[in-house]
Amino acid sequence: MTTGIKPLLEICVESFDDAMVAARAGADRIEYCAALAVGGVTPSAGAMARLRDIPVPCRVMIRPRPGDFTYGASDVAMMKHDIALARDHGAEGIVLGAATPDGRLDRDMLADLLSVAGGLGATLHRVFDAVPDPFDALEGAIDLGFDRILTSGQQPTAEQGADMIARLITQADRRITILPGSGITPENAAKLLRTTGATELHASCKKANPAGDGYAAGRVATDGEIVRELKAVMAGFAI
Template identity: 60%
Template sequence: MTRISHMTLEICVESFEDAKIAADHGADRIEYCSALAVGGLTPTPGALARIADIAVPCFVMIRPRPGNFVYCASEIETMTREIALARDAGAQGVVFGASREDGSLDTDALHLLCDAAAGMAKTLHRAFDVTPDAFVALETAVDLGFDRILTSGQQNTAEEGCALIADLIARAAGRIIILPGSGVSAANARTLRAKTGAAQLHASCKRAAQPGEEGRVATDARAVRALRRAMDH
């Protein structure tokens, strides 16, 4: 089968060891988090300190707590400090979002966070998926200076949301990267590319938890390799 142009594979992980596994088995980039079982939180300072030992670029999740993305001023201040820690640790990018009570993007908060992340790559995370108008949110993200939007097309999985993802990619017209995520695997990677035209994919490639690992989301090397192969052919 003819090899197609290289697609970028981003793997989200919740530990340094998982980041190494993902990097060693085909990830082009790491979304570096803690607590993936609650959607991903900011990594600990100790985990951040190990970024330099990861062989591929790391984008750090900036999320101070579980739950919604409606943050008070104190939480936004915490997030700006976490961005500074990620920068000092050598992260190439950060991943964050902030919402108003109605689900629309909190532009005031996001301006502050984007200013704090100046010079770093910036991903708008799945706060995008709770916005009432995806196309308005797309333009807001472009105006704020985000480099990419992580989205499942406002559905439970990227495969279910592929029609909206395709529309977003078309509307973005190269101004911002649309990064499909949620439920991405070797089984649907080619379908997602064919139906959306995406050049990048985001996945967790998690394995089943072992006894004593309740709440743990661990990276499966075989799943990463399989997804990499599916994206490359």
């Protein structure tokens, strides 16, 4: 039996303009980052100051630097400050993760970070895709109070990791939302929804932005038409 509710679409963006493009094209939620080329880091304080101008809920990436997810005390202090900024500027939630040197979730550090979130929603980011035991990590995420796990099923793309994603959704049993992400397009979204049972998808829907000078190399922009196409595909499904 279905509820008739349509799956939700989260779009990751790296600028206010891209967030507005995604929202106007039908995105249900925004993941707001900077520097998507390196997997996303925390957006600037100036960027966060405009969160309330975005007409859909926004989750803010809390990641102080690119690279691994093993953090020290100074990193944690910055992350706590950024969580407070996101909360105070109207974020609906935050996106974060932290690992121990052996690749497991750093549960103590994550509990410390979440203690300052003040009721914000929380997504465990793709640090999850590097943990040695994803099923144990899923239970840990639930215990910590996360409400979502962003994952490609421990594969380069969600399509390749679909079997694992389906297994995670089964184990989650509605206690936490499993949010498939990486490589999701209008062409593969239907199959992914059908084979995994996912209720939400995460995508970038990006296009290359022609470089005007050397500094613009690698800049991408949200393509509203791709967002609309993806939403149209998802509209054919009911949860």
